[in-house]
Amino acid sequence: MHDTGRVLVSLMHAAGTVQAHSDARLAPLGLSMAKLAALSALRQAGDSLSLTQLAERLSCVKSNITQLVDRLEADGFVRRAAAPNDRRARLAAVTPAGRLACDEGLRIQALTERELLAGFSATEKRQLVALVEKLEQRAT
Amino acid sequence: MHDTGRVLVSLMHAAGTVQAHSDARLAPLGLSMAKLAALSALRQAGDSLSLTQLAERLSCVKSNITQLVDRLEADGFVRRAAAPNDRRARLAAVTPAGRLACDEGLRIQALTERELLAGFSATEKRQLVALVEKLEQRAT
DNA sequence: CAAGATTGAGTCGTCAATCTTA
DNA sequence: TAAGATTGACGACTCAATCTTG
Numbered sequence: 001m002h003d004t005g006r007v008l009v010s011l012m013h014a015a016g017t018v019q020a021h022s023d024a025r026l027a028p029l030g031l032s033m034a035k036l037a038a039l040s041a042l043r044q045a046g047d048s049l050s051l052t053q054l055a056e057r058l059s060c061v062k063s064n065i066t067q068l069v070d071r072l073e074a075d076g077f078v079r080r081a082a083a084p085n086d087r088r089a090r091l092a093a094v095t096p097a098g099r100l101a102c103d104e105g106l107r108i109q110a111l112t113e114r115e116l117l118a119g120f121s122a123t124e125k126r127q128l129v130a131l132v133e134k135l136e137q138r139a140t
Numbered sequence: 141m142h143d144t145g146r147v148l149v150s151l152m153h154a155a156g157t158v159q160a161h162s163d164a165r166l167a168p169l170g171l172s173m174a175k176l177a178a179l180s181a182l183r184q185a186g187d188s189l190s191l192t193q194l195a196e197r198l199s200c201v202k203s204n205i206t207q208l209v210d211r212l213e214a215d216g217f218v219r220r221a222a223a224p225n226d227r228r229a230r231l232a233a234v235t236p237a238g239r240l241a242c243d244e245g246l247r248i249q250a251l252t253e254r255e256l257l258a259g260f261s262a263t264e265k266r267q268l269v270a271l272v273e274k275l276e277q278r279a280t
Numbered sequence: 281c282a283a284g285a286t287t288g289a290g291t292c293g294t295c296a297a298t299c300t301t302a
Numbered sequence: 303t304a305a306g307a308t309t310g311a312c313g314a315c316t317c318a319a320t321c322t323t324g
Contacts, residue, residue, distance in 0.1 A: 005246070005249050005250045005252075005253040006269070007253055007257060007265060007268065007269055008158055008162060008249075008252070008253050008256065009173075009177070010269055010272055010273060010276075011154070011155055011158060011268070011272050012155045012158065012159055012173070013199075013276065014151070014155075014272045014273065014275055014276035014279070015151055015152045015154075015155030015156075016155075016315090017276045017279045017280060018148055018151060018152065018275060018276070018279045019152055020279075020316090021279040022148060032291075032292085033149075033152070034291080034292060034293090037149070050306075050307095051306075051307065051308095052305080052306060052307080059153075060292095060293070060294090061293080061294065061295080062306075062307070062308090063293090063294080063295080063296095063307085063308070063309080063310095064292070064293055064294075065307090066307060066308055066309085067291090067292080067293090067308095068291095068292080068293095071290095071291080071292095083306095086301080086302075086305090086306080087300085087301060087302085088300065088301045088302070088305065088306045088307075089301095089305090089306055089307080090306080090307070106145070109145050109148075110145045112145075112148070113145040113147055113148050115278075116148065116275060116278050116279055117147060117275070117278075118278070119274065119278065120271075120274070120275075124271060125147060127267055127271060128147065128151070128268075128271040128272070128275070129146070129147055129150055131260075131264060131267060131268040131271070132150055132151050132154045132268070133150060133154065134259065134260070135154055135158060135256060135257070135260075135268070136150075136153065136154035136157045136158070138255075138256050138257075138258070138259065139154070139157045139158045139160075139161040139256055140157060156293090160294090172313075172314085174313080174314060174315090190284075190285095191284075191285065191286095192283080192284060192285080200314095200315075200316090201315080201316065201317080202284075202285070202286090203285085203286070203287080203315090203316080203317080203318095204314070204315055204316075205285090206285065206286055206287085207286095207313090207314080207315090208313095208314075208315095211313080211314095223284095226283090226284080226323080226324075227322085227323060227324085228283065228284045228285075228322065228323045228324070229283090229284055229285080229323095230284080230285065
């Protein structure tokens with residue numbers, strides 16, 4: 001058992017490669033996985049959320065969302081709006097262009113996933129997800 | 141098949157969580173996984189490499205190495221030196237402090253891996269690595 | 281011109297400090 | 303005081319442009 005500890009390293013290396021691959025597929029739409037995740041979360045919530053709510057759903061820190069929404073706003077995919085009952089809060093609302101980009105992005109993303117998992121049996125896919133989630137469980 | 145494509149997303153989410161976990165373990169040493177990977181590659185190569193060679197071994201871009209070595213140098217873990225036969229090249233050489241940090245970092249890293257994989261059977265570990273490498277193969 | 285390294289700008293994430301509103 | 307958002311500084315990565323040396 002003198003494993004030099006390659007499991008975690010190869011996991012993270014693979015994740016990086018997969019992300020680069022996916023991001024390259026999304027780039028022509030002006031999207032990245034981060035942007036798509038945000039748009040997708042907003043759409044699932046009925047097209048708008050406060051920044052804090054969005055941070056919770058993406059499980060990241062609020063200051064990250066501030067900047068991500070900055071970029072999405074510059075892209076024209078989201079606009080900031082006032083929250084009805086709390087003057088401290090700002091809503092991020094998906095624009096029509098954002099709706100289109102999100103739909104197309106999810107389509108591309110699904111294609112990419114199918115492409116990358118083409119050689120995987122249903123059992124292998126299940127195993128991969130199960131093992132990865134088990135690992136994440138312990139790291140949390 | 142109307143998979144919303146959660147396999148890639150959960151892989152990358154898990155990788156992020158695992159990295160945060162590992163980085164937190166290394167932080168008291170003044171290390172991160174990125175820094176440790178660089179030091180470890182240098183040690184394996186006999187304690188020094190040109191920046192281009194280091195970039196190849198870490199499979200990343202050269203400008204990234206320039207900045208990573210900047211930080212390692214500021215930490216006192218590495219120093220830049222002239223290359224013997226090519227005045228264009230600069231060597232990154234591990235310092236004594238870098239050697240200590242690397243050894244200790246690898247130890248911590250191995251502990252972290254054992255901790256995270258505590259609930260995994262030998263078969264599961266093999267499967268995880270095999271599946272992840274198969275996926276990376278296709279993404280490359 | 282090629283190669284090695286660096287710099288500048290941009291993305292995506294963190295944390296700590298700050299400002300406004302509740 | 304605490305909650306919501308922002309800002310500034312930094313880590314780690316990318317690409318494109320530049321400078322020096324071969």
